[in-house]
Amino acid sequence: MATRNKNSINRRNFLKSAAVGAAAISAVPGTAAASATPAAAKVPAAIPISPEAELSSSPAEILTTDRSGSDFMVDVIKSLGIEYVCANPGSSFRGLHESIINYGGNRSPEFITCCHEESSVGMAHGYAKIEGKPLLVMAHGTVGLQHAAMAVYNAYCDRVPIMIIGGNLIDATSRISQVEWAHSVQDAAAILRDYVKWDDLPISLTHFAESTVRAYKMAMAPPMLPVLLIVDGELQENPICADASLKVPRLTPTAPPVGDSGAIQEAAKLLVSAQNPVLIAGRSARTPAGITCLVELAESLQAPVIDQMDRMNFPTRHPLNQTERSRELISSADVIVGLEVNDFWGAVHSFRDQMERTSLSIARSDAKTISINSANLFVKSNYQNFQRYPEVDIDIPADTEATLPALTEAVKRNLDVSRKSVLSDRRAKLAAAHDESLQRTRDAAAYAWDASPVSTARLSAELWNQIKDEDWSLVSTVGFLSRWPLRLWDFEKSYHYIGGAGGYGIGYNAPASVGAALANRKYGRLTLNIQCDGDLMYAPGVLWTAAHHRIPLLTVMHNNRGYHQEVMQVQIMADRHSRGIDRAKIGTTLTDPHIDFAKLAQSMGVYAEGPIADPKDLAPAITRAIQVVKRGEPALLDVVTQPR
Amino acid sequence: MTTSIRIAAKKVQFAAFMLSLVFTCSSRLQARPPTDPQNGKAVFEKLGCFRCHGSAGEGMSQPSSAGKDSGPPKIASTHLSLQDFVHAVREPKGQMPPFGPKQVSDAELADVYAFLQAAASQPKIELPSTANSQNGEHLYANFGCYECHGYQGQGSVQTGGSRLGPPQIPFSGFVSYVRQPAGQMPPYTPKAVSDAQLADIYSFLQSRPQAAPSKSIPLLNK
Numbered sequence: 001m002a003t004r005n006k007n008s009i010n011r012r013n014f015l016k017s018a019a020v021g022a023a024a025i026s027a028v029p030g031t032a033a034a035s036a037t038p039a040a041a042k043v044p045a046a047i048p049i050s051p052e053a054e055l056s057s058s059p060a061e062i063l064t065t066d067r068s069g070s071d072f073m074v075d076v077i078k079s080l081g082i083e084y085v086c087a088n089p090g091s092s093f094r095g096l097h098e099s100i101i102n103y104g105g106n107r108s109p110e111f112i113t114c115c116h117e118e119s120s121v122g123m124a125h126g127y128a129k130i131e132g133k134p135l136l137v138m139a140h141g142t143v144g145l146q147h148a149a150m151a152v153y154n155a156y157c158d159r160v161p162i163m164i165i166g167g168n169l170i171d172a173t174s175r176i177s178q179v180e181w182a183h184s185v186q187d188a189a190a191i192l193r194d195y196v197k198w199d200d201l202p203i204s205l206t207h208f209a210e211s212t213v214r215a216y217k218m219a220m221a222p223p224m225l226p227v228l229l230i231v232d233g234e235l236q237e238n239p240i241c242a243d244a245s246l247k248v249p250r251l252t253p254t255a256p257p258v259g260d261s262g263a264i265q266e267a268a269k270l271l272v273s274a275q276n277p278v279l280i281a282g283r284s285a286r287t288p289a290g291i292t293c294l295v296e297l298a299e300s301l302q303a304p305v306i307d308q309m310d311r312m313n314f315p316t317r318h319p320l321n322q323t324e325r326s327r328e329l330i331s332s333a334d335v336i337v338g339l340e341v342n343d344f345w346g347a348v349h350s351f352r353d354q355m356e357r358t359s360l361s362i363a364r365s366d367a368k369t370i371s372i373n374s375a376n377l378f379v380k381s382n383y384q385n386f387q388r389y390p391e392v393d394i395d396i397p398a399d400t401e402a403t404l405p406a407l408t409e410a411v412k413r414n415l416d417v418s419r420k421s422v423l424s425d426r427r428a429k430l431a432a433a434h435d436e437s438l439q440r441t442r443d444a445a446a447y448a449w450d451a452s453p454v455s456t457a458r459l460s461a462e463l464w465n466q467i468k469d470e471d472w473s474l475v476s477t478v479g480f481l482s483r484w485p486l487r488l489w490d491f492e493k494s495y496h497y498i499g500g501a502g503g504y505g506i507g508y509n510a511p512a513s514v515g516a517a518l519a520n521r522k523y524g525r526l527t528l529n530i531q532c533d534g535d536l537m538y539a540p541g542v543l544w545t546a547a548h549h550r551i552p553l554l555t556v557m558h559n560n561r562g563y564h565q566e567v568m569q570v571q572i573m574a575d576r577h578s579r580g581i582d583r584a585k586i587g588t589t590l591t592d593p594h595i596d597f598a599k600l601a602q603s604m605g606v607y608a609e610g611p612i613a614d615p616k617d618l619a620p621a622i623t624r625a626i627q628v629v630k631r632g633e634p635a636l637l638d639v640v641t642q643p644r
Numbered sequence: 645m646t647t648s649i650r651i652a653a654k655k656v657q658f659a660a661f662m663l664s665l666v667f668t669c670s671s672r673l674q675a676r677p678p679t680d681p682q683n684g685k686a687v688f689e690k691l692g693c694f695r696c697h698g699s700a701g702e703g704m705s706q707p708s709s710a711g712k713d714s715g716p717p718k719i720a721s722t723h724l725s726l727q728d729f730v731h732a733v734r735e736p737k738g739q740m741p742p743f744g745p746k747q748v749s750d751a752e753l754a755d756v757y758a759f760l761q762a763a764a765s766q767p768k769i770e771l772p773s774t775a776n777s778q779n780g781e782h783l784y785a786n787f788g789c790y791e792c793h794g795y796q797g798q799g800s801v802q803t804g805g806s807r808l809g810p811p812q813i814p815f816s817g818f819v820s821y822v823r824q825p826a827g828q829m830p831p832y833t834p835k836a837v838s839d840a841q842l843a844d845i846y847s848f849l850q851s852r853p854q855a856a857p858s859k860s861i862p863l864l865n866k
Contacts, residue, residue, distance in 0.1 A: 334746070358686075362690065446855035447809070448855075480802070482802040487801075571830070575831065576830060578835045581787050582788070584791075
């Protein structure tokens with residue numbers, strides 16, 4: 001946070017309103033504002049004035065204003081239906097901050113106090129995946145965006161819409177302290193430009209209005225991505241000219257891009273004639289309708305679905321869900337379809353990380369491959385999240401959810417009656433394999449059932465037992481606990497699971513869970529977060545945000561007391577070099593002292609219990625914590641767990 | 645036609661026959677190139693054969709209570725002919741899934757066969773009676789086995805670490821796999837972990853209880 005000297009307001013108001021007026025005039029020629037202030041527009045450029053001369057020439061000091069530029073900005077933001085603004089306060093957007101809480105009444109958007117910009121963006125990330133629309137993040141254009149950067153990258157990789165406003169002081173002569181100089185930047189968006197969809201630097205209120213609506217529209221068009229506006233402090237704080245002609249532009253949502261009809265027909269023919277088709281889903285469902293679309297396609301073909309669960313794409317207990325048989329099915333498939341699959345090449349290859357890194361295709365050499373992916377519509381160069389080039393037979397650059405109805409229709413048209421018995425047999429075999437797979441999973445979960453630290457299977461089963469009859473929403477990633485919830489629970493609805501960070505940047509889970517819980521609050525859902533210890537330690541202040549804003553969220557720690565992935569990485573190196581295999585814990589574990597997450601949470605006003613290392617203590621603790629959450633508050637259980 | 649001319653004609657015919665024979669043999673050689681054990685190893689791993697048969701085809705069978713070996717058999721240095729081997733892969737008996745020509749070609753199977761024939765037969769190593777499970781528990785944790793396989797050897801689908809506790813393979817196969825693993829597991833050389841230490845670890849894993857049947861655990865039937 002930075003402060004600014006208020007003694008300069010008068011000078012800045014006088015000069016800058018003129019400058020902004022000039023900008024506004026050039027942006028909106030012919031408006032009432034343009035004809036009303038031609039003389040004022042010329043003043044700064046034509047007559048060099050010393051500060052003393054400025055003061056003496058002012059007829060009267062203007063100390064207050066009834067309506068500032070930031071009030072109009074709030075009008076624009078409200079028009080987009082943005083519910084919340086997450087921010088750690090900063091002087092470069094103080095005008096907007098004040099307008100939101102006073103002029104805007106702190107409702108739609110409501111100001112959510114965050115303790116770190118990474119938490120602000122992380123919350124926006126989780127919120128968007130539940131609500132399907134962005135919330136607003138505000139941050140200093142310098143230090144704030146620097147803090148926010150990793151979280152923005154995660155959202156970019158995860159294709160999540162977020163609106164970000166970075167404050168800045170563009171006019172060097174308006175900066176009045178060392179702090180303001182340090183917090184000002186020539187090109188504030190540069191730090192994020194590689195991983196946002198679009199950015200702009202509006203220089204008038206009309207420009208702001210158009211760019212904000214444009215930014216929202218772009219963020220929401222598949223592939224959905226974060227967008228950034230840099231908003232000048234002067235533009236926020238200066239008064240709106242009495243006769244300025246300002247209007248809030250109308251938002252027209254962009255229709256999602258649908259695949260080419262010829263390519264869809266070709267894909268349908270391949271699928272219908274396939275003996276062993278496989279559908280791989282990455283982020284295929286953007287909305288609840290996306291799940292229905294995929295179920296319909298899979299059932300039309302009686303084809304197995306492998307759900308990579310970057311979103312909740314396909315019900316886990318559906319007989320065609322064959323995620324646990326991924327490799328076996330891909331290696332025998334004659335047609336493989338990737339639906340918003342982030343790494344198609346990786347999906348059909350296996351890797352070996354030994355002295356030489358090797359990869360092998362696991363797909364049949366004659367297998368036909370089809371990709372439907374909106375990511376191909378927006379690719380940038382610098383960051384390499386676009387993955388290895390996949391050689392596919394049919395490439396459809398389009399939004400999967402919007403394209404699936406046409407593909408399903410084409411499949412149905414091409415299906416011959418004679419195929420019915422083939423499809424029926426296929427379904428029966430897949431259903432039997434699904435049941436066997438579930439049984440194998442349950443058998444595997446029984447191992448280390450009574451172990452201490454608590455096994456991740458036991459942790460997941462205990463939780464499921466107590467939430468299965470609630471309207472629940474698991475908002476944390478499960479990649480670090482052997483995916484037990486996805487393998488044991490019955491996931492069906494779009495908010496039952498929201499995927500992971502996208503960019504694999506640690507520090508995502510805690511704030512994203514709080515943001516998702518914020519979105520779930522108005523629906524009365526029981527929001528669950530299985531929280532890794534290392535992730536929470538990046539910015540634990542988000543627990544305070546949850547407590548302060550009464551965000552109901554059950555956090556259960558998966559406290560394996562280390563950065564377990566990294567323990568294994570160091571171990572691999574030690575093995576490779578045949579030395580020091582007992583030293584991989586150095587630099588990778590969180591012990592001595594153990595972190596007391598219950599005390600940490602309690603210190604920020606969150607109900608908490610733990611550490612819990614005996615699995616028998618888990619069930620009653622979960623019961624108590626759920627009661628707290630149902631009262632509308634956050635709760636945390638610190639469970640000491642097995643590594644994975 | 646004179647006799648000399650007839651003899652000359654016969655010579656030409658014979659030469660033509662020999663040439664055609666050479667050409668035919670050469671064509672056959674071109675149609676079936678020499679086998680490639682290195683590629684065979686790669687195919688063996690690609691198909692996941694190692695998961696059941698061990699990284700060098702040493703097998704993972706154990707004596708059953710009926711006194712007969714059960715489990716995936718040793719296939720290194722197999723006594724089967726190539727033809728029978730291919731047939732066994734195409735139309736297997738028991739638990740093994742069939743692998744059709746579209747998953748693996750005859751030529752690739754010939755490479756796998758060559759790899760298995762070349763694979764050195766591992767001398768059988770017995771678990772020493774001095775194996776110390778307490779020390780094994782310490783080593784298991786200290787050497788980081790738990791990282792992929794869990795503190796109780798329960799395994800993890802996330803890390804790819806298979807379930808080890810209690811072991812599903814004989815000590816001999818255990819040692820062989822640790823030394824020359826397939827998949828993502830890094831190799832542990834004797835310099836890093838001695839056979840005696842592996843014996844202690846194996847003994848610890850043997851002491852891990854079998855899990856209760858999942859059907860007897862109410863929470864696993866929801």
